[in-house]
Amino acid sequence: MITLYSYFRSSTAYRVRIALHLKGLQYETIPVHLAKGEQFNEMYRLINPMAAVPALIHDDFTLTQSLAILNYLDNIAPEPPLSSSDFREQAYVRQISLTIATDIHPLTNLRVLKYLESPLHTTQAERDEWYAHWATGGMVAVEAMLRDHSYAGDFALGDRVSVADLCIVPQMYNMRRYKLPIDHLPICRRIEENCMKLPAFIQASPEMQPDAPKDLEPIHGPGFKP
Numbered sequence: 001m002i003t004l005y006s007y008f009r010s011s012t013a014y015r016v017r018i019a020l021h022l023k024g025l026q027y028e029t030i031p032v033h034l035a036k037g038e039q040f041n042e043m044y045r046l047i048n049p050m051a052a053v054p055a056l057i058h059d060d061f062t063l064t065q066s067l068a069i070l071n072y073l074d075n076i077a078p079e080p081p082l083s084s085s086d087f088r089e090q091a092y093v094r095q096i097s098l099t100i101a102t103d104i105h106p107l108t109n110l111r112v113l114k115y116l117e118s119p120l121h122t123t124q125a126e127r128d129e130w131y132a133h134w135a136t137g138g139m140v141a142v143e144a145m146l147r148d149h150s151y152a153g154d155f156a157l158g159d160r161v162s163v164a165d166l167c168i169v170p171q172m173y174n175m176r177r178y179k180l181p182i183d184h185l186p187i188c189r190r191i192e193e194n195c196m197k198l199p200a201f202i203q204a205s206p207e208m209q210p211d212a213p214k215d216l217e218p219i220h221g222p223g224f225k226p
């Protein structure tokens with residue numbers, strides 16, 4: 001029995017949802033409404049002391065941190081594999097995943113934007129500038145990594161979906177949501193387009209989540225147009 005604490009718009013939960021669908025693992029979604037602050041509920045903090053999604057419970061085992069969860073899922077359900085046994089390919093996949101998960105995402109996370117608002121009293125325009133600065137700069141670096149290695153094909157690692165793609169696609173969702181420039185990211189866009197043809201990515205998209213509002217502006221779900 002797998003339970004996923006998720007929020008439809010969360011890019012980190014999106015990574016885990018894609019993996020669950022790719023591996024054909026059945027799971028129950030428990031929505032945590034981040035915009036309403038449900039991540040700070042006392043009961044939820046017992047599940048994730050960092051007050052964030054995703055959190056995954058598999059039988060009696062509770063796990064947080066999306067990359068740790070992806071690694072765990074790859075161990076309990078090895079097919080299709082989300083990494084490579086080749087040590088250089090493995091390091092390359094980690095390099096891209098970590099750039100998004102540890103260099104870009106934490107700077108653009110909700111709690112950081114909220115802190116910039118209060119107590120730091122920045123304006124909305126300043127926070128937008130902050131977001132655009134870190135997201136755009138980070139994705140320029142990811143694009144360079146994809147370009148400079150010879151691995152990228154339909155996906156970040158040739159014709160195989162890997163954890164790198166599971167990080168790139170939700171980040172591209174965020175870029176589109178915040179209307180940030182992506183024309184200069186041709187490899188990221190190609191990967192996104194190819195991924196969004198796969199049922200697992202569509203099923204995992206924000207629009208398809210049980211907690212998504214019915215009038216959610218479509219960005220990545222069925223009928224995605226790059």
Ligand SMILES: N[C@@H](CCC(=O)N[C@@H](CS)C(=O)NCC(=O)O)C(=O)O
Nearest residue numbers: 010011012052053054065066110111
């Ligand atoms: N490093 C963590 C980050 C988790 C995280 O911060 N998730 C965001 C949603 S994408 C969140 O729950 N934010 C709540 C907040 O900032 O208050 C992971 O990869 O799982």
